[in-house]
Amino acid sequence: MQLTHRDRNVLIGGGILCALVLLVVYGGLPVIEGLKKISSDMEAKNQILSRYRARVSAKDKYLGRLDENKKRIASFDPLFLEVTENSMASSNLQDIINKIATDSGFVGQRKEFYQPKRLNPEYQRVSAKIDAQCTPEQLVNFLVAVRNYPKHLVLSEFSLRPQNIKNNFLLFPSVQVSAIIKSPEAKEKDKGATRLGAPAYP
Numbered sequence: 001m002q003l004t005h006r007d008r009n010v011l012i013g014g015g016i017l018c019a020l021v022l023l024v025v026y027g028g029l030p031v032i033e034g035l036k037k038i039s040s041d042m043e044a045k046n047q048i049l050s051r052y053r054a055r056v057s058a059k060d061k062y063l064g065r066l067d068e069n070k071k072r073i074a075s076f077d078p079l080f081l082e083v084t085e086n087s088m089a090s091s092n093l094q095d096i097i098n099k100i101a102t103d104s105g106f107v108g109q110r111k112e113f114y115q116p117k118r119l120n121p122e123y124q125r126v127s128a129k130i131d132a133q134c135t136p137e138q139l140v141n142f143l144v145a146v147r148n149y150p151k152h153l154v155l156s157e158f159s160l161r162p163q164n165i166k167n168n169f170l171l172f173p174s175v176q177v178s179a180i181i182k183s184p185e186a187k188e189k190d191k192g193a194t195r196l197g198a199p200a201y202p
Helices: 005-057 059-074 086-104 136-148 188-195
Strands: 107-113 123-133 153-165 168-182
Touching: 005 059, 086 107, 086 123, 086 136, 086 168, 136 153, 136 168
Parallel strands: none
Antiparallel strands: 107 123, 123 168, 153 168
């Protein structure tokens, strides 16, 4: 069977059309999807880069805030107990509590003083517990004296048992008072040098 000129043109045109369709499906679409993915990845990386640039540009602001916080923390140092050695902290707090109790008429029946407990690398807490017998007025005087003491003292524990003895209303409080001492933690190399008997250099 011999094809006419028109049929031949139709076949050629159809072949070209099929080739174009196959090219678009198997060649063009993957390229388009790849371009979209590249564009999306670039946008995400640009956003990350923008955040990094913003953080770098804000470095001075953050450093300024850090200095402010350090100064604010340092302003509390005068409120902490001043001790040269940790072993003296309990003794120092004991003297303070004894004086406050004596001035307030707060009769201590049992006293217990604890060794310093580290709160963080810079500060430690030292505590003292007192079981006492007193009148309501004496208890109030003691608590007010603790609150108004020049150094920072905190009532970390408090319990109270009232009792009426021969028409005398007495209180039996158990009070734990805590204070803060500034005591930077020694570095490991300093500890090792101290154990060996060598001077610890900063």
